[in-house]
Amino acid sequence: MNLRAVAPGLRTQVLLLALILLAVPWVGYRYVLEMERFLREGQERALGATARAVATALHNRPGLFATSGAAPLGSSDSGLYVRALSAPIVLDGFDSDWPAPADASDAPIYAGATVSIVPRLGKRDRHLYLFATVSDEHVVYRANAKARPDSADRIEIAVVDPHGSFLRFVVAPLGPGRAQALRVVGDGASWETPIVEPRVEAFFRETRRGYTMELRMPLAMIGPRLGLQAASVDDPERRETTSMAGPTGIDNPGVLEPVVIPESEIDLALQELGRTTTRIWVVDRDHRVLAQTGTLKPVPDQQPAFQQGSSIGSRIWGWLEQATLRRIYVQVLRRPRDDFDEGTQDPSALIGAQVDEALAGSSTTRWRATADQRAVVLSAAHPIRAANAVAGAVVVEETTNAILSVRTRALETLFTTALVVLTLGTLTLFIFATRLSTRIRRLRDQAEEAVDAQGRMRGGIAASSAADEIGDLSRSLSTMVKRLGEYNDYLESMGGRLAHEIRTPIAVVRSSLDNLSLQMLPEEAKRYMDRAREGLTRLSRVITSMTEATRLEQTLQHAENERFDLTEVVSGCVNGYRLAYPHSVFDLAAPSEPVIVSGAPELIAQMLDKLVANAVDFAHSNTPIVIGLAVDKNRALLSVSNDGPELPENMQGHLFESMVSIRSGASTTEPHLGMGLYIVRLIARFHGGAARAENRADRSGVTITIELPQTT
C-alpha cells in the first residue's frame, strides 16, 4: 500500500518510456544541421565555380583591362576619374547624393586666373554624371537664349563619340536652375549656330564663392576620349572670356583624355550570368571596380498569397499552425532577413584580404557577417589572368539566406511533425497505459473485494473474456478465488457439520443414559450417571455455541426490520439482568425520551446479553457495570462498561473476530469459544452500526461501545 504511493504507476512509467520519442526531433535536428552543412559546402563550391567561370570568361582578354589599365578614366594625373555611383543622383546642384571624396587627390582643384574647378565624375545607369564646383567671383549669365554660348560663365565638354566625331558642348545658363546644353562643334553646329543637345541635362546653382553645376549625359554619347573645362566671363558688358581651367584641353581631339567606360563587355558578360541574388565584382589590379552586377538582396517580388487549402482540414491546420507554432518559431528560429545592412562600402574600389589574395593569384572562398550581423555573406574570389599575369580579380558574393530559409523551413516542418508525432504518440501511450492500469486496478479491486477483512470470501471475480495476459490473469484469479471460496465454505460449514456429526453420538450417549436411568441402579452408579450427564450437558453447550454464530447469520438473512424504542429495550434488558445476575450491580444511564432505531429488538437484546455476560465475567466483584445509552448526531451510542483488567494492546482490533478470546484460562465452567463479541459485531453490522472496544480513560476498565444509526 505504501509502496504504491511512492513508486510511479504504470501510466507514469509508460509516459517516462515515451520520452524516447524525444529522440525523434533531436535526430531530425541533427539531420537538418548536417543538411545545412552540406548545402553550405555546395554553395561554397558553386560560388567558387561561378567565380572561376567568370574569371575564365575574362581570361586573356587584355583589351578589357588594357585600355583602362593603360589610361584608366581618371588616372591620377588627368584627374578625370569616373567612379561608380551606388546611389541615384538627383540633378539639383547639391552634392549630398554624391559620395564624399576620400582625400584631396580624389578631388583635385584645377585653377585658372579667375576661375578654378573641382570636377567629380561618376557613372550610373549608363549615364555619366558630373558635379563641378566652380570658384568664380563674378557669375555672368547669358543675356538671352540667342546670345552666344561663349558670352557667359560656362562649362565646356568635348568628346570623341563612338563614331569618331569630335563634339563639343557648352552649358552656359541663362540663370540658376535647369540649363540647356548647346552643341557648338560637330554635326553641323558652330559657335554661331549652336544646337540644343537634349540628351545632356544640367542644373546650375550659385554659391557664395561661385557656382555648382550638376550634369548628366548618356554614356552612349561618349567615345574613346573626353575633355572638360570651365570658362569664366567677368565683365557682363564686354563679355570676354577672361579665364579657363580644367583637367584637359578641349579645343581639338588631340588634347582630350582617352576614356573607356567600363560598361561594355565585362558588364555584358556578367549580365549574361544573370544570377539574381549573386553580386559579382570585377576589379583590376588596383582594386578599382571595373564592373559590378547583381545585388545580394532579392528583388522583392510578390509573395504568393497564402495557399487556399483544398480541404477545410488543411486550412484549419494552416490557421492553427500560423496562430500558434509560427509565433514560437519566429521567436526561436532565426529566419533569414533581407533587410540586412552591409555598411557603407566604397562602390568604386573593392579592398580586403580576399581581393589581395586573388590579385596575388590564388582563389579563395570566405564567410563573413554583414555589418549588422543579420546575414552571412559568402564570397569567392578568383584571379583573372591575362598573358600569364594577374590582370584583375572576380569576386562573387552571395548571402546564405537561401540555405538559411531552407534550414528554417526544414526545422519548422520537423518540429511541427515531431510535435504531432509526440502528441499523438504520447496520447496513444497514455490511453493505452490508462486502459492497462484501469484493467489491472479493476482486477485488484475485485481481488480485494473478494476477501473481507476477516479473510472470508465475499464474492467471486468475474472472469474477463479478454484474450491477453491480463484476461488470463483475471481468469486464473477467478478460478483461484472460486476454489478458495469452495474451500472456505467447506471450512465455514465445518463447525456446523462437526456439531451436527457430534450431535448424533451425543444422542446415542444421552438416550443410552436415559435408558440406563430407567433401570434400577445402585446408588454408586447414580453418582457416575450424574457426572456423565453433567459432561454431556457441557458438551451440548459447546456445540450450541459453536453453531450459534452460524445460526445467527441465517437468522439475520431472514430478519425483518421494525422501528422500536431502544431506550425501552435497554431498560427492559437491564431489569432482567438485575434478576439474572443477583451478585452484580447495574447502573443504567439512558435518556428519558425514546431513541428510535430500526432493526430487530430481540437481536439487540441478544447483543446486549452477550455484552453484559462478558462484562460480568470480567468485572471486579462489587463494582458496578455501567450501561449507557446516548445520542450523538443521529447516532445512538450504546455502551457497556466495567471495572476490570485492561484490554491487551495488540488485541483491540481483533476482539470482535470469530474464535478470539482473551480469557486467560479455563476458569469458568461455561465454555468460551470467543463467539460472544463476534455475535455482537454481527448484530451491530446488521443494524448498520459498528462496535469498538476501548480501555477507559483512567485505565480502570473496559468500555465496549455500539454505534447504531438513529431513525428519525
Place this chain on the structure above:
Amino acid sequence: MGRRIAVVEDEPAIRENYADVLRKHGYEVATYANRPSAMQAFRTQLPSLAIIDVGLGDEMDGGFTLCRELRSLSATLPIIFLTARDSDFDVVSGLRLGADDYLTKDVSLPHLLARIAALFRRSDLSTMPPAQEEVLERGDLHLDLKRFSVSWQGTAVDLTLTEFWMVHSLARFPGHVKDRDQLMRDANLVVDDSTITSHMKRIRKKFLAVDAAFEAIDTVYGMGYRWSGEGD
C-alpha cells in the same frame, strides 16, 4: 388396541435406545433404517405414531419425503421429527410438511415420552366427542387442554405441541413474565435462547394469520414473554 410407534432412524444405536425405552413404556415399536423399507411397511399398515429422522442414510432429506408420503396416507397420524438438524430452515420445512412436532436430538427421553403421550391423547380425543372439557379461556383465546387445540376469536390456530405448551404456559398467568427457562420447562424442551425466540416468532405469526391485530404476547426484553390478553 396397542399403540404402535414407528421409529425411522438410520443410526442403529439411537434407534434401538428409543425402541427400548418406548417398549418399556408399553408401546409396540417397529424400527426402520431407511425410507423405502419404512414406506413399504406403512403401505401395509399404518403405525399409530411415527418418529422420523430427517437424514436417512444417503438421502439428505429422506425424512421430509417420508413425512409427505405418510401425510398423504393419513391426515391425522401424529408425526414427530427427531433430528440433529436444528436450523430454522429445517424446522420450518418439517412443520410445513405437516409434522406435529420438530425435536432435536438434544431432547431427553422423558421429554420425548411426554410428547408422545400428549400426541396420543390429542389424536384419541379428536376422534371421540368430548366427555369432559378442560378448557382455559383468556378473552379471545380458547385452549382445549385435553385435545391440545387452540382457537382465537373462534378460529382454530394450528399449533404444534411445543407451541401449544408455550402458549399455555404464558396464558395460564396473564401479566406474569415467563422467562425462557420456565417456557422450556413447561414445553418439555431443552433448547437455547434463540430457539425459544424462533418459537415465539412462529407462534405470533400463526395468531397474526388469524387476526392481523393480534398483540397478546409481549416481549419483555432481557426477561422473557408475557400474555397480555384484554381484561387483565
